[in-house]
Every structure is written in C-alpha cells, then in structure tokens.
Amino acid sequence: NSSGHNNTMSIPPGKGPHQVGCTDLMVGHTVHGTFLRLYYPCQASEHPQLPDWVPCREYFNGLADFMKMNRALSERIFNYLFGNCKTPAAWNASFKQDGKYPVIIFSHGLGAFRTLYSAICVELASRGFIVASVEHRDESSSATFYFREDTEPGIKKHPSCDIAKPVSDNLEEVWMYYRPLKSGENEFPLRNKQVKQRADECIRALDILFDINSGKSVENVLQCDFDLSTMENSMDLCRIAIMGHSFGGATVIECLCKDVKFKCGVALDTWMFPLDEEIFPGVKQPIFFINSEKFQWIGNIIRMKKLDSAIFPRKMITIKGTVHQSFPDFTFLTGNWIGRLMKLKGDIDPHIALDLSNKATLAFLQRHLNMDRDFNQWDPLIDGKDDNLIPGTNITIPQSSI
Ligand SMILES: CCN(CC)CCN(C[C@]12C[C@](c3ccc(C(F)(F)F)cc3)(C1)C2)C(=O)Cn1c(SCc2ccc(F)cc2)nc(=O)c2c1C=CC2
Numbered sequence: 585n586s587s588g589h590n591n592t593m594s595i596p597p598g599k600g601p602h603q604v605g606c607t608d609l610m611v612g613h614t615v616h617g618t619f620l621r622l623y624y625p626c627q628a629s630e631h632p633q634l635p636d637w638v639p640c641r642e643y644f645n646g647l648a649d650f651m652k653m654n655r656a657l658s659e660r661i662f663n664y665l666f667g668n669c670k671t672p673a674a675w676n677a678s679f680k681q682d683g684k685y686p687v688i689i690f691s692h693g694l695g696a697f698r699t700l701y702s703a704i705c706v707e708l709a710s711r712g713f714i715v716a717s718v719e720h721r722d723e724s725s726s727a728t729f730y731f732r733e734d735t736e737p738g739i740k741k742h743p744s745c746d747i748a749k750p751v752s753d754n755l756e757e758v759w760m761y762y763r764p765l766k767s768g769e770n771e772f773p774l775r776n777k778q779v780k781q782r783a784d785e786c787i788r789a790l791d792i793l794f795d796i797n798s799g800k801s802v803e804n805v806l807q808c809d810f811d812l813s814t815m816e817n818s819m820d821l822c823r824i825a826i827m828g829h830s831f832g833g834a835t836v837i838e839c840l841c842k843d844v845k846f847k848c849g850v851a852l853d854t855w856m857f858p859l860d861e862e863i864f865p866g867v868k869q870p871i872f873f874i875n876s877e878k879f880q881w882i883g884n885i886i887r888m889k890k891l892d893s894a895i896f897p898r899k900m901i902t903i904k905g906t907v908h909q910s911f912p913d914f915t916f917l918t919g920n921w922i923g924r925l926m927k928l929k930g931d932i933d934p935h936i937a938l939d940l941s942n943k944a945t946l947a948f949l950q951r952h953l954n955m956d957r958d959f960n961q962w963d964p965l966i967d968g969k970d971d972n973l974i975p976g977t978n979i980t981i982p983q984s985s986i
Contacts, residue, residue, distance in 0.1 A: 593639065593917045594653065595703050596935060597672040598710020599941075603628045605677030606635055607810040608747055609716075609865050611802055612790050613731035613755055618788045619700045619719040623673055623709040624815070625680045633676030637699055638666060640745030642759055644938060646727025650695035650762045668916060671702045673709070676810040683710075684820035686953055689846075690717040691828030691835035693840035693912070694855070695762055697725045700912045701829060704852075707942045712957070713949075714819055718789045722778040723763035724831055731755035731805065748808045779831070783838035786826060790845060793819060813825045823847065823953040827945070829911045830879075832857045837891070841866045848872070848952035850945050852911045853879045856887035870897040870952040872966070874941050876906035877930065877978055885977050886985060899966050901946065902974040903940055905932030911941070932972060940965060940972055 598604050605626030610619045619777055638644065641663055646670045648658035692698060698719035705715040719728050729748060734756035765771055795802050799816040802830030826846040833854025840849045841863045846847060847871040873888055882904070892898050907930040909915055915923065915934040923929030930937070944965035950957055951966070 589966065593919070595669070595672050595706075595916050596938075598706045598708075599939075600707065600710030600712065602626070602667050602710050603632075603677070604639050604673040604706045604709040605679065606638070606671055606673035607674075607676050607808050608806055609792070609802075609808065610730075610805040612735075612751065613805045615721050615730045615758075615760065617730060617805065618785065618792050619698065619721070619728065619730070620716045620789050621705075621719070622713040623702070623705040623717070624712075625682065625709060625712055626674055626677035627680045629674050632677060634672065635675040635747070637669040637671050637702065638662075639699065640729070641667070642744045643727045643730070644696060646697075646725070646761045651765075652727045652764075655986050659971060665849070667963055668919060668932050671699060671706070673702065673706050676808060679811075679818070681815040681818055683815065685818060686825070686949070686955065687790070687818050688713050688825045688949075689789055689839070689941055690715055690716045690828050691782055691786055691832035691839075691852045692717065692720065692725070693830035693832050694724050695726045696829075696912060697728060700914070703913050703916060704827075704911070704942060707938075708945070711959070714793070714815075716793060718785055720778075720782050720785055720872075721760060721878050722781040722785070723760060723784070725760075726762050727759055729757050729759045737839055746758065747806065747808065750805055751807055753805075754834035755805070762887035771952060772857070775831075776860060779834050779838050779858040780833050781875075782831070782835040783842050786835060786839050787843050790824065790843070794821060794834075797821060812949070820846075823955065825850065825949055825953060827852070829839040830908065831858065833873075834858045837867060837871070838863070840871065844869070848949070850874065850948060852941065853908055854884075854888065856884050858974045859887070859892060863885065867891060868896055870943065870948070871899075873898075873900040874944060875900065875902045875977060876908055876910050877904055878906070879903055879914055881907040881981050882979065882985065883980060884982060885979060889981070897952065900974070900976045901944060901968040902913070902978045903932070903937050904972045904974060906930040907938045908939050909935060936972060940970060943974075
C-alpha cells in the first residue's frame with residue numbers, strides 16, 4: 585500500500601553480467617513440502633516488475649513475535665518502514681538459457697525467512713548461479729505458510745498475499761510462527777532437531793532442482809507465472825554449493841555431512857551451537873567461514889576450529905566493522921544512526937562489507953567448484969588480504985582451552 589514512507593534506502597542490485605529474475609516455488613502443499621525463492625539469470629526486460637521484499641504482512645507479525653514486540657504496533661511500524669521495499673530482481677522474468685549454471689542452496693537465520701538475504705542471492709545470480717533460498721518449516725522462521733485441504737467448504741479466508749494464491753481452490757493457507765524457547769527448556773535438543781530438519785529441507789530443495797533440470801514436470805502449488813520447463817538441462821549438477829547465515833551456517837555444516845552432492849560450503853557468521861560435534865569428522869568438503877567482527881565468542885570459534893583440517897580446505901576471514909546483521913538485507917534499509925542503534929549496521933559501509941563477503945565467496949566457489957571464470961581475481965580476499973579484512977578470527981583463544 586502506498587501509505588508507507590518511500591524508503592529511500594534500497595537493496596543493491598547484482599554487479600555481475602547477468603540480469604536477475606526471481607520467482608517463488610512451493611512443491612507439496614503441506615508443512616513437509618519444499619518452499620523456496622529462486623533467483624536466476626534472466627533475459628533483459630525493459631520494465632522489470634520487482635517483487636515485494638516481504639511478500640505478506642503476516643511476516644511482520646511473525647517478526648514482531650520473534651522480537652518479543654507487541655504485534656499490533658510493530659506490524660504497522662515494520663509495514664511503514666519496509667512495506668514498500670522491493671527485491672532487486674525481475675519477478676517471473678524469462679529464464680536465460682546460457683549453458684549450465686552452478687547451483688547454490690541458501691539457508692536463512694533464526695527468525696528470518698526466504699526473502700531477507702536478497703542482496704547476497706541476487707549478486708550471486710548476477711554472476712551466473714542459480715540460487716534457491718529455502719524457507720524453513722522447523723519453527724525457526726519468524727513466519728512461514730503452507731496449505732491444508734479444507735474439509736468444511738464455506739466462507740474461505742482469502743489468501744493474505746497475492747503471490748501466495750494456491751492453484752487449487754480447496755487449499756486453505758496455514759501460518760506457522762517462530763517457536764520461542766520455553767522457560768527452563770534445554771535449548772540444545774530443540775536446535776539440534778531443527779538443524780537436522782533444516783538440512784533435510786535443503787536436500788529436498790536440491791532434489792527438486794534435479795527434477796526441474798531433468799525436465800520432470802514439477803507442480804508449483806503457488807500461482808506463479810513462471811515456466812519451470814525453461815530451466816530443463818540448465819544446471820551444472822556437479823557444481824553445487826550450500827550457503828547460509830548464522831543458524832543457516834550451522835545448516836551448511838549439517839548439509840555437507842549429510843550429502844556429498846554439496847561440493848563445498850560458505851558459512852556466514854555461523855552459530856555453531858546447534859551442531860553435534862560428532863558429525864565434524866564426517867565433513868570432508870571445503871568450508872569458508874566468513875565472520876562479522878562482533879558475533880564472535882570463544883566457544884563459537886573453538887567449535888569452528890574443531891573443523892580445521894590439514895587435508896580438507898578450511899578458510900576463515902573476519903570483516904572489520906561488521907555486526908551479525910551486516911549479512912541480511914536490513915543492513916541496507918535504515919539510516920546510519922537507527923541502523924547502529926538497532927545493531928543492523930556496523931561501522932563499515934554495508935555496501936563495502938557485503939561486496940567483500942560476496943567477492944570472497946565467488947573466489948572460494950570458483951576454486952572449489954572448479955569453475956573457469958574470473959572470480960580468482962578475488963583470491964587474496966580468501967586469505968583476508970584487504971584493509972577491511974582479518975585472516976581468521978579477531979579474538980584470541982587462550983591456549984589452555986584448545
Ligand atoms: C530478542 C530476540 N532474540 C531471539 C532469540 C534474539 C534476536 N536476534 C538478534 C536480532 C535479529 C534482530 C533484528 C532483526 C530485524 C530488525 C528490524 F527492525 F530491522 F526488523 C531488528 C532487529 C533481533 C537482531 C537474533 O536471534 C540474532 N540471530 C539471528 S538474526 C537473523 C535474522 C532474523 C530476523 C531478521 F529480520 C533478519 C535476520 N539469526 C540466527 O540464526 C541466530 C541469531 C542468534 C543466534 C542464532
């Protein structure tokens with residue numbers, strides 16, 4: 585609705601050679617289905633229609649719950665502040681067939697959902713990747729929805745957002761919200777169960793991309809005007825990476841352990857807590873830890889170090905002046921002082937920070953997916969060679985604790 589203030593801040597578009605398209609895909613209407621936002625290289629279009637960054641206002645309700653804020657008030661504030669923000673990609677634009685693109689599955693953080701990392705996903709798609717940002721149904725998302733076959737025909741609750749209209753009209757929208765920890769509840773069992781479900785959801789998303797690539801007809805539960813068959817034989821399924829932020833970084837490790845189709849992982853500001861250390865020896869693929877300066881503590885870093893290996897490439901860099909929220913899109917959407925106040929911004933310009941993270945990611949992916957592109961120009965960033973980077977971590981670990 586046009587009442588929102590026209591947020592002059594916007595999410596930066598991709599810098600790569602490809603225009604980027606975007607569509608939503610839900611395969612299987614139940615809570616066990618797969619729900620993802622797909623970013624892909626698209627044909628140039630004159631006047632691209634940009635999708636809403638937050639597709640339904642219901643997500644703002646979920647965000648309010650997650651932030652332990654009053655729903656009525658904060659849903660309106662969020663909608664006023666961010667309701668008009670757009671994802672910098674062309675909605676349902678025609679897919680650009682141009683050889684086989686490598687594939688990235690992206691996993692969001694605790695309290696987030698599939699659309700909030702579009703600056704990263706759009707940049708990677710603009711460089712010639714197909715990126716699937718999954719929406720987790722493990723009750724770690726602020727909100728997510730699926731459908732139920734409504735048995736009592738009668739007055740239907742109309743869908744809360746237009747892109748969420750299901751194809752068949754006997755399906756009724758069901759919303760699932762963030763599950764807070766109950767007082768006195770032991771956090772590890774919940775988070776460990778969730779990270780296992782998250783990995784299964786990423787693996788199922790990859791299976792669906794395999795089906796699309798093989799030309800199998802995949803039915804989208806959502807009414808999205810995008811022809812998936814145009815993506816037949818367009819994916820390089822030997823070049824697949826898993827990527828994620830925070831809880832999504834833990835999902836990266838869990839996925840690498842569970843499925844060797846993921847050739848390498850890029851873990852942004854990883855929250856290591858949900859992981860069972862017993863799986864660490866089972867991870868053989870290269871891992872790139874890209875950390876913010878502030879979201880680091882001894883226990884978290886020690887667990888990352890436990891994945892160090894003389895055989896398997898493990899790299900870590902820290903971006904100076906960044907905070908945990910320097911990776912999700914919010915970091916671009918508020919002015920400096922609000923951003924710093926709410927810890928959505930660090931001291932460094934968010935564009936510079938995410939540019940370093942994305943270029944280091946591209947160099948790492950070229951190296952470990954054996955790509956023949958020019959991303960190796962950014963190899964020095966993998967070793968932290970930049971004024972705004974620190975190789976490894978910025979916190980000292982007492983020798984006694986290793
Ligand atoms: C008090 C609530 N308490 C819940 C346990 C802690 C809440 N919290 C810090 C927050 C998220 C914050 C945030 C968002 C969004 C606005 C807005 F105003 F811009 F909308 C403001 C302020 C509130 C910064 C985190 O959980 C940090 N965090 C995250 S934040 C991922 C995220 C979530 C929502 C988003 F919209 C965007 C990104 N992902 C993780 O995987 C992990 C952690 C911690 C450990 C593992």
